[in-house]
Amino acid sequence: MKASPELGLAVLRAFLRERSPLGPLQVMAEQVGRFFQIPLPGFRPYVVFGPEAARQVLVTERNKLLWRNHDPVTDLLRHGVLVTDGEEHDHYRRLMEPPLHPAALSGYTQMILTTTDRVSAEWKDGATLDMLVEARKIALLIILEALFSVDAWDDLPRLWTPILKAIEYISPGAWILWRRIPRPGYKKHLKVVDDYLYGIIAERRKRKAGRPDLLQHLIDAGLSDEVIRDQMLTMMIAGHDTSTALLAWVFAMLGRHPAIHARLVDEVDSLEKSPLLDQVIKETLRLYPPIHIGNRVVAEEMNFDGNPIPAGERMFYSIYLTQRDPAVWEHADEFRPERFAHGRKTPPMSYIPFGGGPRACIGAAFGQAEARLVLTRLLRDFRFEPLNADRIHAYMGATLEPRPGVWMRVVRRDVAARSSEANAAATSSLNS
Numbered sequence: 001m002k003a004s005p006e007l008g009l010a011v012l013r014a015f016l017r018e019r020s021p022l023g024p025l026q027v028m029a030e031q032v033g034r035f036f037q038i039p040l041p042g043f044r045p046y047v048v049f050g051p052e053a054a055r056q057v058l059v060t061e062r063n064k065l066l067w068r069n070h071d072p073v074t075d076l077l078r079h080g081v082l083v084t085d086g087e088e089h090d091h092y093r094r095l096m097e098p099p100l101h102p103a104a105l106s107g108y109t110q111m112i113l114t115t116t117d118r119v120s121a122e123w124k125d126g127a128t129l130d131m132l133v134e135a136r137k138i139a140l141l142i143i144l145e146a147l148f149s150v151d152a153w154d155d156l157p158r159l160w161t162p163i164l165k166a167i168e169y170i171s172p173g174a175w176i177l178w179r180r181i182p183r184p185g186y187k188k189h190l191k192v193v194d195d196y197l198y199g200i201i202a203e204r205r206k207r208k209a210g211r212p213d214l215l216q217h218l219i220d221a222g223l224s225d226e227v228i229r230d231q232m233l234t235m236m237i238a239g240h241d242t243s244t245a246l247l248a249w250v251f252a253m254l255g256r257h258p259a260i261h262a263r264l265v266d267e268v269d270s271l272e273k274s275p276l277l278d279q280v281i282k283e284t285l286r287l288y289p290p291i292h293i294g295n296r297v298v299a300e301e302m303n304f305d306g307n308p309i310p311a312g313e314r315m316f317y318s319i320y321l322t323q324r325d326p327a328v329w330e331h332a333d334e335f336r337p338e339r340f341a342h343g344r345k346t347p348p349m350s351y352i353p354f355g356g357g358p359r360a361c362i363g364a365a366f367g368q369a370e371a372r373l374v375l376t377r378l379l380r381d382f383r384f385e386p387l388n389a390d391r392i393h394a395y396m397g398a399t400l401e402p403r404p405g406v407w408m409r410v411v412r413r414d415v416a417a418r419s420s421e422a423n424a425a426a427t428s429s430l431n432s
Contacts, residue, residue, distance in 0.1 A: 007031055021172070022292075022320060022394055029321050035307040043177050045314040048304050049321035051328065051349040056304065057294065057317045058349070058357035065296040065315070067359075070179065073170040073295075076190070079227055080234030081362070092231060093362065095221050099147060099214045102365040108146050112373045115141045118153065120378060125412045128387065130405035135247035138374055139240040146366070147214040147235055148200055159196060165189035166233075167241055171397040197232050201225050235363070237398070242290040243367050245399040249288040250280060250375060252406045253335050255386025260337065268379045273372075279337035281371050285353035287335060290399040292320040294355070319352055320400070385409040 010031065014023030025047065028036050034050040048057070057065065066085050068074055074083045081092040098104070119137050123129060137156065140163070144152040152159065169186050200215065202225075210216045214235065218228045254261040260280065267274040294317045302309045309315055326332045328350045330339075354361035361367070378384075387407040395403040 035304050045316050046309045047316045049318040051347040054349040064300040064302050066299050069297045077234050078230045080230040082234050095217050100363050100366050105369045116374050116377045123410050129410050131251040132248040132405045136244040139243035143239040149211045149213050162189040162192040167398045197229050239363050241399045245290040246371050248402050248406050249284045252392050252402045253284050255389035268376050279340040282340045283337040286323045288400050289319045289353040292400040293318050383411040
């Protein structure tokens with residue numbers, strides 16, 4: 001479909017309103033359908049979304065697509081499992097699955113809780129905090145301890161800016177239109193991250209053995225330091241940034257929906273495992289999936305409901321649009337955790353926050369378990385008062401991120417008061 005002046009104006013208005021490409025994508029989806037091409041000079045990728053498109057991309061025709069391309073993400077991760085194809089990818093994935101298998105998750109519980117307490121112990125009572133920043137601290141410490149057995153507490157000050165720069169390096173920017181645009185200011189920061197990871201590898205090799213974590217699996221497999229670095233950086237960036245986004249968006253949603261927030265606090269106080277918390281996490285992932293779009297290169301011509309995409313073209317499949325498709329989801333843009341209370345009644349592949357098929361996110365189970373533990377702990381220990389809930393918007397970075405942060409006043413809950421609240425909630429539940 002050729003873009004009309006009216007469509008162009010609607011796209012522009014959406015961009016100004018949403019302050020993000022997400023608005024224009026929704027306008028294109030509403031007015032054109034589940035298959036369209038972005039009409040920018042020098043950048044004309046095809047966009048597909050919906051359950052059937054997701055099934056083709058992730059399952060039935062996935063071999064017609066390549067993950068590896070010429071974007072900065074490939075420059076940074078080199079031969080990381082996220083940006084390799086075929087047997088190379090399958091080999092790395094087989095090596096990396098055991099430490100993240102659901103059966104291994106219980107072994108991380110105490111570490112996740114201890115890390116959460118360690119970060120929250122630094123919060124002054126009544127302080128104003130950006131929960132995006134605090135979530136990143138927690139998630140980064142957890143991923144480094146879980147996968148590499150590294151206590152990075154003292155390393156955070158020198159790693160913080162380099163890691164943010166690494167994330168910025170792979171986020172959408174002017175390089176989309178001009179691939180070789182000069183990008184000063186990254187080299188020294190990326191070297192800090194590389195030096196840190198190579199140092200961890202060298203220390204582990206020196207010890208000749210270690211805990212059966214991800215790093216040890218990679219060393220025992222005989223991989224070179226360079227390939228191990230690629231997998232470590234992939235998991236460090238992808239693993240912590242997605243968890244950061246999920247935790248921050250949950251706080252943003254609770255800030256916007258005080259009644260749900262209050263019910264959730266009552267439930268986590270009175271129940272060992274809160275069903276509402278699971279629903280809140282799932283609904284947050286539906287509205288704001290951290291990996292909101294999939295980037296592929298078409299290796300063999302594909303056809304989406306009569307619409308061809310030639311080999312060699314770039315194609316995006318939009319998780320964000322799929323999970324907000326009004327043809328599938330009632331009140332698609334509204335935050336309604338209760339839609340997950342009795343199981344999903346939507347088509348398969350309509351809810352894919354972690355992708356799907358053989359290349360579904362390797363850390364999906366870990367990330368969801370981590371979120372439940374961290375959120376339960378923090379909601380039991382603190383009261384969170386939103387300060388900018390109505391001004392938060394989605395930013396398309398490496399993940400879908402709440403900007404300009406999730407600012408909250410954080411007040412430590414008195415133990416006696418919390419016990420009283422929990423007893424009242426339990427009594428109310430019994431009488432209802």
